[in-house]
């Protein structure tokens with residue numbers, strides 16, 4: 001899958017810009033605050049229908065304008081697609097090949113982003129790792145998001161009810177209704193997460209081993225708030241969830257909180273048997289994140305037969321030379337990649353025959369060198 005052309009009109013600090021990226025590696029360079037990340041953001045927006053950093057859609061509209069347009073010509077193994085976004089303060093619209101469409105119709109088009117914030121995947125709270133499981137790999141199963149939304153709703157409602165039972169001494173009868181839904185959606189989420197991880201982890205381990213010159217072994221394990229043995233079916237997880245939850249009923253009422261379930265789970269990540277969060281160096285944590293991100297690419301390819309786009313925002317050059325080389329070898333002529341950096345020194349040699357360097361200056365983009 002690749003972007004053949006991107007036209008931006010009043011997107012962040014770009015007024016009118018056309019970009020015909022290289023089919024393989026694109027290095028976007030320039031001083032600070034020139035628009036490198038904004039360019040990546042526009043590509044991400046095209047494919048996900050939201051920004052990876054703006055809280056509100058209107059933030060991406062150029063300050064001097066009332067609306068922005070992002071038009072992208074995309075090519076995949078199933079054909080050519082023209083994706084148009086029009087974003088205004090009052091709302092946004094999407095057209096795919098001229099027909100008004102919804103965001104969910106973008107699901108066949110994949111994009112994997114690695115930005116500095118993603119380092120929290122290793123060093124952040126369990127919530128960051130659950131976010132990875134729910135938003136970044138959950139999409140591989142079409143029913144995942146629906147189940148996850150239903151589950152979140154049930155947890156919120158159940159927590160309010162627990163509070164009511166405690167403060168107003170209401171009857172516990174209503175809890176039964178929510179409990180059944182909690183176990184059903186919860187067991188499904190855990191089951192799907194385990195299924196996805198069973199595919200993702202072996203790929204990530206292999207990539208990590210390669211990126212570290214066969215020096216480091218990555219271990220990743222799902223940490224559930226329930227006591228689960230390997231290989232359980234969904235209804236077995238349901239039963240364990242129900243049994244364990246009933247034992248905690250009184251404590252849940254006292255604390256007004258649902259204490260068990262996938263919203264309390266985590267993913268443990270270690271390198272050569274040592275916990276990456278507490279003991280990994282910055283470079284090691286970065287490599288673990290990169291291995292997980294690259295395994296997303298491979299998993300997507302395995303499931304759908306095409307590689308998504310890869311966006312690396314300010315992260316490649318924090319890796320040492322050999323890890324950079326290994327990364328570029330993996331993606332060269334296979335994955336269309338966009339890499340931002342203020343220091344492209346030495347890249348010319350590495351992207352030989354397979355990339356281009358672009359210069360961004362105050363919202364203007366120009367081809368610096370093509371290889």
Ligand SMILES: Nc1ncnc2c1ncn2[C@@H]1O[C@H](COP(=O)(O)OP(=O)(O)OP(=O)(O)O)[C@@H](O)[C@H]1O
Pocket residue numbers: 011012013014030031032033034035036037038039059060061062063064314340342
């Ligand atoms: N809605 C907007 N309209 C106009 N300009 C904007 C808008 N939002 C952000 N900017 C400006 O865009 C500029 C470039 O931002 P961007 O984050 O892309 O920089 P960058 O080149 O990636 O820099 P760095 O190397 O520091 O990460 C900033 O100076 C910012 O003020």
